[in-house]
Structures are given as C-alpha cells and as structure tokens.
Amino acid sequence: MRKLKNILVTGGAGFIGCNFIHYLFGLSNSGTDLFEDAGFDGRVINVDCLTYAGNLESLKDVEEKFGVSSCGENARYFFEKVDICDRAQIERIFKQYDIDTVIHFAAESHVDRSILGPEAFMKTNVMGTFTLLDVARNYWGISLDNQRDDVLFHHISTDEVYGSLGETGYFLETTSYDPRSPYSSSKASSDHIVMAYYHTYGLPITLSNCTNNYGPFQFPEKLLPLMISNIKDGKNLPVYGKGDNIRDWIYVEDHNRGVWQIVKNSPAGEKWNLGGENEWQNIRLLNEVIDLASKELGKDAEEVRKTITYVKDRPGHDKRYAIDCTKAKTRLGWERKMTFEQGLLATIRWYLSHGEWIANIQSGAYKDWISKNYTEQGR
Numbered sequence: 001m002r003k004l005k006n007i008l009v010t011g012g013a014g015f016i017g018c019n020f021i022h023y024l025f026g027l028s029n030s031g032t033d034l035f036e037d038a039g040f041d042g043r044v045i046n047v048d049c050l051t052y053a054g055n056l057e058s059l060k061d062v063e064e065k066f067g068v069s070s071c072g073e074n075a076r077y078f079f080e081k082v083d084i085c086d087r088a089q090i091e092r093i094f095k096q097y098d099i100d101t102v103i104h105f106a107a108e109s110h111v112d113r114s115i116l117g118p119e120a121f122m123k124t125n126v127m128g129t130f131t132l133l134d135v136a137r138n139y140w141g142i143s144l145d146n147q148r149d150d151v152l153f154h155h156i157s158t159d160e161v162y163g164s165l166g167e168t169g170y171f172l173e174t175t176s177y178d179p180r181s182p183y184s185s186s187k188a189s190s191d192h193i194v195m196a197y198y199h200t201y202g203l204p205i206t207l208s209n210c211t212n213n214y215g216p217f218q219f220p221e222k223l224l225p226l227m228i229s230n231i232k233d234g235k236n237l238p239v240y241g242k243g244d245n246i247r248d249w250i251y252v253e254d255h256n257r258g259v260w261q262i263v264k265n266s267p268a269g270e271k272w273n274l275g276g277e278n279e280w281q282n283i284r285l286l287n288e289v290i291d292l293a294s295k296e297l298g299k300d301a302e303e304v305r306k307t308i309t310y311v312k313d314r315p316g317h318d319k320r321y322a323i324d325c326t327k328a329k330t331r332l333g334w335e336r337k338m339t340f341e342q343g344l345l346a347t348i349r350w351y352l353s354h355g356e357w358i359a360n361i362q363s364g365a366y367k368d369w370i371s372k373n374y375t376e377q378g379r
C-alpha cells in the first residue's frame with residue numbers, strides 16, 4: 001500500500017506543477033465544479049529552483065491556506081528553493097521530510113529555448129532526473145533483493161519523445177522513441193533512465209507521457225497564453241511556418257487527475273499515455289482563439305485577424321502529435337471532464353482577468369514579488 005503522506009513535487013512553481021498542487025489541496029482553477037477533491041490529506045514539499053519559468057505568485061493561495069507562514073506546525077505545504085541537480089540538498093530534503101512519493105514535473109520545457117541553449121535541458125532533464133532517482137533509491141534502501149510497495153517515483157513526460165506523426169496514426173505506449181529536438185531528446189533520455197532504475201534496481205516507478213496542456217498559470221511564451229495576451233495588447237500574432245502543424249490539447253486539470261490516478265492505482269513499472277484526443281492545426285486554433293477572445297474584449301475579430309504574422313518556422317518543427325490513451329481509459333478508468341469548448345473559453349477568461357499575473361512576468365516583477373513575499377523556511 002502506498003503511503004502518499006510526504007509527497008515531493010518537483011517543479012511545483014511551474015505551469016503544470018502549480019496546477020497539480022492546487023488540485024491536491026482541492027483548489028480548482030477551472031471556474032467549474034467539474035473537478036472533485038483529490039482526497040489527499042498528506043504534505044506536499046515543493047522543490048523548485050525558480051528558473052525564469054518558476055513563479056511562486058501562482059501558489060500564494062496554497063501558501064496562505066496550508067503553508068508554514070500561516071499554519072505553523074500544522075503546515076501541509078512546504079517550499080524548498082533547491083535545484084534538483086544538487087544531490088546534497090535533495091538528500092537533505094528526503095531525510096528532513098521523510099519523503100515517500102516523488103512526482104517529478106521539474107524540467108526545462110520550452111522547445112524554442114532548447115534550440116537556442118540546449119545545455120540547461122541536458123543538465124536539468126537528464127542529470128536532474130538521474131539525481132532524484134538515485135537519491136530516492138538510496139533513501140528508500142531499494143535493491144532487487146529489497147523491494148517496496150509503499151513508495152513511488154512518478155515521472156512526468158511528454159508525447160514529444162515519440163517524434164513526429166504524418167497525417168495518420170497515433171502514439172501508443174509501445175511506440176519506439178524518435179525525439180527530434182534537444183528538449184524532446186532530453187526528456188526521452190530521462191524516460192529511459194527512469195525505466196532503467198525500475199529494471200535494474202527495482203525502484204517502483206510509473207511514467208506518463210502527455211500531450212499539450214492548456215489552462216491557467218502557463219508561462220506566456222507558450223502558444224495559447226502568448227496569443228491571448230497579444231490579442232489583448234493589440235500585438236502581432238506570430239505563426240511559425242504555414243501554421244499547419246497539429247497539436248493535441250488537454251486541459252491541465254484533466255492531465256493532473258490522470259497523474260493522481262496513476263500515482264494511486266498503477267502497478268509499478270507501468271507507462272501511461274494521457275491525451276486530449278483533441279487535435280487542432282495551429283492556425284485553426286488561433287482563429288478560434290481570436291473569435292472567442294475578441295468577443296470577450298469587445299474587439300472586431302476581423303481586425304484582430306489582420307495581426308496574424310507568418311514567421312520563420314521552428315527548426316525541425318514536429319508536424320503532428322496525437323496520442324492513443326486507450327490504456328489509461330480502460331485500465332485506470334481515467335476520463336477527461338473538460339470539453340475543449342468549455343476549457344478554451346475558461347482559459348481565455350482566466351488570462352484576460354489575470355492581467356497583473358501576466359504583466360508581472362512580462363516586466364520581470366514576479367521575481368521581486370517572490371523576494372518580497374517569500375522567506376526561506378527554517379534554513
């Protein structure tokens with residue numbers, strides 16, 4: 001039986017990680033009542049070194065309700081500003097909080113940045129994952145002769161490890177890896193290392209590969225938040241190449257509920273595909289966003305459409321991603337709750353009503369917010 005009492009969440013100050021922490025503590029950001037309580041009563045230790053993508057402002061409600069600053073000894077949420085490559089600090093954290101579960105989101109996650117500067121991707125995504133796995137194995141005292149079923153290491157990965165599809169076909173859990181960018185190759189490497197720790201040492205691991213997430217708190221360098229804020233600000237809308245690349249979009253809380261179901265119920269050593277079954281060509285999706293956002297803002301959609309600007313394509317731009325998630329649906333009973341129609345509108349409304357959150361990122365003030373509001377806990 002898994003303990004699920006002291007959960008180390010890495011990268012909890014990023015987009016998916018902060019939504020996951022909200023979900024665990026029953027704080028949905030979907031603006032709907034679709035997402036039931038996770039039924040979690042343990043502690044979350046959020047380990048994040050706060051790269052440009054880490055923003056503690058996204059977790060201020062969690063800190064206020066469950067953190068040390070407000071709850072003292074009864075705190076259930078802890079933040080540790082630590083790099084996952086720092087072995088000594090990771091060892092300290094395992095010991096200090098008696099970690100029994102790792103849910104590993106931390107990564108360098110943006111493909112364009114990986115093309116400009118791949119080194120950080122290799123360090124964090126490959127060496128950082130290795131460091132966490134190795135510390136977990138040692139702290140939990142695991143070997144092939146000493147197996148445990150009360151602890152778990154869950155690794156969050158991406159559909160991009162499978163490569164690029166043509167017009168037809170889907171990625172299955174058994175599809176061979178064929179990553180094509182520095183980002184996806186670093187994630188593929190980390191997936192292989194996770195599996196190696198299962199086969200070689202018997203470390204209880206699970207792994208999930210998900211499609212493009214959308215929802216609140218995403219850094220505005222990614223397609224949807226970038227386009228929504230540019231529409232609001234009347235800026236150009238840069239479309240790479242012909243805009244005919246295809247992505248499969250899933251609402252972030254549906255992804256996170258799938259992760260939690262895996263962590264609770266999956267046998268060790270299993271790999272799961274999670275996806276939206278919701279494919280959109282980039283240009284079609286952008287036109288949909290223009291229609292919805294213009295209506296919300298009282299702008300003329302046809303005028304906004306004139307700001308679409310076709311720019312130089314991303315080198316090695318993967319054509320199409322699409323996931324077959326039959327395994328998770330049939331064997332875990334996982335199902336998505338958010339329709340794309342609902343989710344896209346809710347997301348657009350969230351960004352339009354959180355102008356300050358975006359402005360703080362654009363101006364860099366979110367880093368000041370962190371130093372002003374965050375004091376390191378007991379170290």
Ligand code: NAD
Binds near residue numbers: 017051055084128
């Ligand atoms: P993100 O870039 O928004 O957040 C990453 C977080 O990790 C940030 O808070 C950052 O500060 C932290 N981090 C980076 N390097 C670190 C290090 N060395 N030590 C400690 N913390 C570090 O990323 P995201 O979009 O939330 O993605 C989370 C995970 O999900 C990643 O593993 C990514 O590969 C995977 N994923 C993302 C998507 C998507 O659509 N965004 C889809 C599938 C899988």
Ligand code: DAU
Binds near residue numbers: 112213226238243
């Ligand atoms: O598929 C899962 C992956 O989805 C995750 O593993 C990555 O961490 C996440 O960043 C995302 O990768 P993408 O490259 O698909 O996401 P991005 O938002 O950068 O781009 C989505 C599509 O839109 C892609 O085809 C490139 C295109 N694009 C992107 C931007 C930022 C544009 O046309 N213009 C843009 O300005």
